[in-house]
Amino acid sequence: MTESQRVIIVGAGHNGLVCAAYLARAGRQVLVLEAADQVGGAAVTREFAPGFRVSACAHLLYLLDAGISRDLDLAGHGLKLARGSLRTVALAAEGEHLVLDGGRVAAGPLGAADGAALAEFHHRMQRFARVLAKQHNRRPPRIAGGGRSELMAAALLGFDIRRLGRDDMREFLRIAGTNIFDILEESFASPQLKGALALDAVLGTNLGPRSNNSMLTLLHRLSGNTAPGLPVGGMGAVTAALAAAAQRAGVTVRTSSPVARITLAGDRVSGVELESGETLAAGTVVSNADPVRTLLTLVGARHLEAGFAQRVHHLRAKGTAAKLHLALDRLPEFSRLAAEQVGERLVIAPDPVYVEHAFDHSKYGQSSTAPVLEITIPTVHDASLAPAGKHVLSAVVQYAPYIAGTGADADARRSQFLERVLAVLETYSPTLRQHLIAAELLMPADLEREFRLTGGHWHHGELALDQFLMLRPVPGAAQYAMPIGGLYLCGAGCHPGGGVMGSAGGNAARAVLAAERSR
Amino acid sequence: MTPDMTHKEHFRTAVYQTPFHPRTAALNVLNVWHRWKDYTVADAYFDTPLEYAAIRNACAVFDLSPMTKHRITGPDALAFLNRLVTRDVAKIRPGRVGYCVWCDDNGQVIDDGTLFHLRDGDYRLCSQERQLDWLSRSALGFDVSIVEDTHAVAALAFQGPTTCAVLKKMGLAGVETLTPFGIGYFPFAGGELLVSRTGFTGDLGYELWIEPSRALALWDALFAAGADYGIRPMGTHALEVSRIEAGFVQAGMDFLPADSAVRVDRTRSPFELDLGRLVDFNKPNFTGRRALLEEQKKGSRFRLVKLDIAGNKLAKAAYIYDRNDAHKTVVGTVTSAVWSPAAKANIALATLTMPAGLPGAELWAEIYYQRELKWDKVMARCRVVEGAFFDPPRRRATPPGDF
Numbered sequence: 062m063t064e065s066q067r068v069i070i071v072g073a074g075h076n077g078l079v080c081a082a083y084l085a086r087a088g089r090q091v092l093v094l095e096a097a098d099q100v101g102g103a104a105v106t107r108e109f110a111p112g113f114r115v116s117a118c119a120h121l122l123y124l125l126d127a128g129i130s131r132d133l134d135l136a137g138h139g140l141k142l143a144r145g146s147l148r149t150v151a152l153a154a155e156g157e158h159l160v161l162d163g164g165r166v167a168a169g170p171l172g173a174a175d176g177a178a179l180a181e182f183h184h185r186m187q188r189f190a191r192v193l194a195k196q197h198n199r200r201p202p203r204i205a206g207g208g209r210s211e212l213m214a215a216a217l218l219g220f221d222i223r224r225l226g227r228d229d230m231r232e233f234l235r236i237a238g239t240n241i242f243d244i245l246e247e248s249f250a251s252p253q254l255k256g257a258l259a260l261d262a263v264l265g266t267n268l269g270p271r272s273n274n275s276m277l278t279l280l281h282r283l284s285g286n287t288a289p290g291l292p293v294g295g296m297g298a299v300t301a302a303l304a305a306a307a308q309r310a311g312v313t314v315r316t317s318s319p320v321a322r323i324t325l326a327g328d329r330v331s332g333v334e335l336e337s338g339e340t341l342a343a344g345t346v347v348s349n350a351d352p353v354r355t356l357l358t359l360v361g362a363r364h365l366e367a368g369f370a371q372r373v374h375h376l377r378a379k380g381t382a383a384k385l386h387l388a389l390d391r392l393p394e395f396s397r398l399a400a401e402q403v404g405e406r407l408v409i410a411p412d413p414v415y416v417e418h419a420f421d422h423s424k425y426g427q428s429s430t431a432p433v434l435e436i437t438i439p440t441v442h443d444a445s446l447a448p449a450g451k452h453v454l455s456a457v458v459q460y461a462p463y464i465a466g467t468g469a470d471a472d473a474r475r476s477q478f479l480e481r482v483l484a485v486l487e488t489y490s491p492t493l494r495q496h497l498i499a500a501e502l503l504m505p506a507d508l509e510r511e512f513r514l515t516g517g518h519w520h521h522g523e524l525a526l527d528q529f530l531m532l533r534p535v536p537g538a539a540q541y542a543m544p545i546g547g548l549y550l551c552g553a554g555c556h557p558g559g560g561v562m563g564s565a566g567g568n569a570a571r572a573v574l575a576a577e578r579s580r
Numbered sequence: 581m582t583p584d585m586t587h588k589e590h591f592r593t594a595v596y597q598t599p600f601h602p603r604t605a606a607l608n609v610l611n612v613w614h615r616w617k618d619y620t621v622a623d624a625y626f627d628t629p630l631e632y633a634a635i636r637n638a639c640a641v642f643d644l645s646p647m648t649k650h651r652i653t654g655p656d657a658l659a660f661l662n663r664l665v666t667r668d669v670a671k672i673r674p675g676r677v678g679y680c681v682w683c684d685d686n687g688q689v690i691d692d693g694t695l696f697h698l699r700d701g702d703y704r705l706c707s708q709e710r711q712l713d714w715l716s717r718s719a720l721g722f723d724v725s726i727v728e729d730t731h732a733v734a735a736l737a738f739q740g741p742t743t744c745a746v747l748k749k750m751g752l753a754g755v756e757t758l759t760p761f762g763i764g765y766f767p768f769a770g771g772e773l774l775v776s777r778t779g780f781t782g783d784l785g786y787e788l789w790i791e792p793s794r795a796l797a798l799w800d801a802l803f804a805a806g807a808d809y810g811i812r813p814m815g816t817h818a819l820e821v822s823r824i825e826a827g828f829v830q831a832g833m834d835f836l837p838a839d840s841a842v843r844v845d846r847t848r849s850p851f852e853l854d855l856g857r858l859v860d861f862n863k864p865n866f867t868g869r870r871a872l873l874e875e876q877k878k879g880s881r882f883r884l885v886k887l888d889i890a891g892n893k894l895a896k897a898a899y900i901y902d903r904n905d906a907h908k909t910v911v912g913t914v915t916s917a918v919w920s921p922a923a924k925a926n927i928a929l930a931t932l933t934m935p936a937g938l939p940g941a942e943l944w945a946e947i948y949y950q951r952e953l954k955w956d957k958v959m960a961r962c963r964v965v966e967g968a969f970f971d972p973p974r975r976r977a978t979p980p981g982d983f
Contacts, residue, residue, distance in 0.1 A: 364865050
């Protein structure tokens with residue numbers, strides 16, 4: 062096999078590894094280059110305090126594609142859930158906590174009307190989310206041109222929506238682009254319930270509950286159709302299993318090999334150049350890096366059409382989610398929460414207006430004074446992550462606006478926000494600080510640096526209608542193949558987007574193979 | 581980019597006068613004006629045919645100041661320009677001018693213009709349309725400065741066989757050594773006069789570029805030196821006759837700038853404007869390259885042709901047919917038409933749908949014309965002309981004759 066037939070994959074995130082595994086199984090010679098010293102990208106487990114390990118970016122698994130998991134035999138390669146189907150506990154500062162188990166109220170103060178409405182809402186959202194789920198492993202259709210097959214693909218999407226039936230279709234089209242706040246207001250009375258659902262919708266996005274598209278992000282979150290779970294060994298175990306599957310298929314993985322640029326020969330890629338100066342030839346380069354980093358940094362705007370480069374430049378990818386890691390000398394106590402429920406998914410979003418107010422600050426470049434949190438304590442289910450008897454608290458915290466840069470200002474912003482987050486946590490767990498051994502807070506700029514996410518955005522670009530399906534990441538690049546011959550994207554910046562799903566990687570592999578067949 | 585607030589009162593002036601206005605207004609005995617990119621300029625001064633006659637037989641002065649001008653500098657100026665336009669800018673050496681087109685991502689022409697390599701790495705791009713927006717957007721990833729300095733540069737087109745003699749008489753020593761598309765700098769009235777051997781008439785001629793404060797002095801010196809050489813002011817109408825004779829395309833007439841088109845089949849590629857010679861696939865990437873390579877493979881949709889039309893009826897906006905009987909089909913339309921005094925022919929530029937328009941092909945123009953308010957129609961045989969309709973040797977001769 063010559064070097065021009067080699068496929069280089071830039072980045073060993075979950076999508077890069079899925080893509081690599083599928084290409085190797087189809088007989089391609091695949092080399093995966095990872096900048097960090099271990100595989101995983103944003104699905105990674107690492108130490109943050111001596112003896113304490115945590116899923117350093119994504120911390121819950123609920124979107125991983127079942128077909129990919131089966132195809133690559135991830136269970137056979139060591140992936141095991143410490144706990145599947147976590148319940149959601151909507152913490153109350155005063156009074157009873159509300160415990161949700163999918164569309165069912167497991168415990169807590171919810172009126173009969175809200176209970177019935179929740180069941181109906183849940184089922185309807187599941188039906189809508191299935192429409193999205195059906196698109197996950199399909200290549201989005203081209204908007205213009207491309208002939209019959211593109212028209213068929215577009216028709217299929219329309220057909221999936223039509224098949225919801227008249228009432229559901231009308232409702233789907235009514236709410237798909239709208240905001241979660243209005244939908245919650247018309248559906249429920251309980252602020253606690255509305256707050257928890259609002260948080261689900263805006264988690265990891267640069268949206269407040271009143272922002273358009275926050276309904277779509279909720280549906281996207283639900284489209285995995287599984288309740289959140291915790292892998293044994295953290296999220297790094299998912300990518301470790303993927304790497305094992307890929308290596309079994311013949312993939313070579315090199316860590317600590319950051320790519321400086323993607324090299325071109327005329328109108329095609331010719332390989333990559335590492336930061337070390339080493340050059341590696343390849344006829345196909347698939348990038349798991351985000352679209353902005355791939356196209357504007359690794360390739361460079363000058364090698365693209367000016368209009369296309371502008372569209373990439375204007376990709377909305379500003380993260381507002383920070384990541385909190387606490388090392389604790391014992392299991393924390395939460396007021397009025399039974400010890401056996403501390404290991405569930407705890408959310409601090411007491412009502413949707415609270416969430417919106419938290420978002421308001423970030424609109425003007427400030428961190429929330431009263432942030433919202435999604436908390437897990439994985440050590441309840443997986444003792445391997447901390448020394449015996451000790452615990453790890455991992456939380457997604459919003460909102461901290463993306464502000465580029467390091468140094469004293471960044472440090473001040475980080476410590477100020479950490480103080481606020483701990484203060485909020487203390488209202489629910491007054492003794493928390495007494496048990497604190499170490500704390501780490503990753504602001505969006507820190508996430509950008511550590512995980513090489515442009516703008517610190519978890520999804521490689523905002524999930525919104527203007528960056529969805531055939532518009533993701535930008536028109537002209539939504540079918541995984543980039544305008545430069547032999548260059549592909551395979552990350553969360555592509556359809557179907559973020560969440561540890563793997564579908565983008567699988568779809569990209571199919572696009573590479575389809576292009577080879579038609580060449 | 582910090583907004584320039586020094587001109588924040590700009591909206592109080594609806595239409596600008598050019599730096600030459602005191603002179604052009606005095607000479608505009610017909611008092612006919614039109615608006616060109618927010619400046620008022622003369623359609624004609626005294627008589628279009630006589631103004632045209634000055635271009636071809638003596639010398640004529642055209643106020644070019646409203647031409648959109650951009651100054652492009654910085655370490656990446658060359659790389660930026662090479663990514664912008666379709667031809668190889670590296671071949672335009674300092675002191676030279678190149679005619680260029682630039683395209684959108686789909687290889688459709690946004691505009692054409694002249695690129696002046698003023699001094700090493702210092703460029704001026706002149707365009708028909710305002711291009712600051714597209715230039716700025718194209719600058720992503722380049723270390724380059726782009727300034728639109730239309731207001732800061734006064735310019736005259738000075739065209740015709742006696743122009744070189746006049747410039748020499750004005751004291752521009754060595755101006756006769758300028759070759760076509762060459763640039764020269766001459767001291768003038770305590771400043772610097774930039775002379776380029778360029779123009780839009782297809783004749784011997786120059787364009788003169790100067791600071792606005794010295795514009796009137798330039799005009800006066802030119803007319804004083806040209807008094808014995810038949811110097812005349814010329815308006816847009818006379819220039820239009822000569823540019824069609826030269827076979828030059830005009831944005832907004834012969835093609836629609838791609839960024840203002842709504843319908844996909846309204847735009848044109850360089851190949852479709854008979855400007856394929858300006859596309860260089862052997863240079864680094866440029867915007868539209870991939871689409872143009874694709875077009876080369878698949879074939880173009882349109883062809884721009886020069887037509888010599890039988891008779892003397894002006895073929896303005898005429899339909900072009902492939903034959904003249906009951907089975908005739910429309911194969912295109914005329915975009916520019918004029919009676920050419922120099923070629924003594926009824927000429928036109930037309931866009932035809934491929935594959936129509938090969939040299940020697942049978943073509944007919946359906947011309948509607950009016951006589952004493954009565955409309956009539958004639959079918960006129962057309963001949964495809966290769967090369968310019970009028971292309972005098974003096975256009976290229978260096979040094980030019982004194983005539």
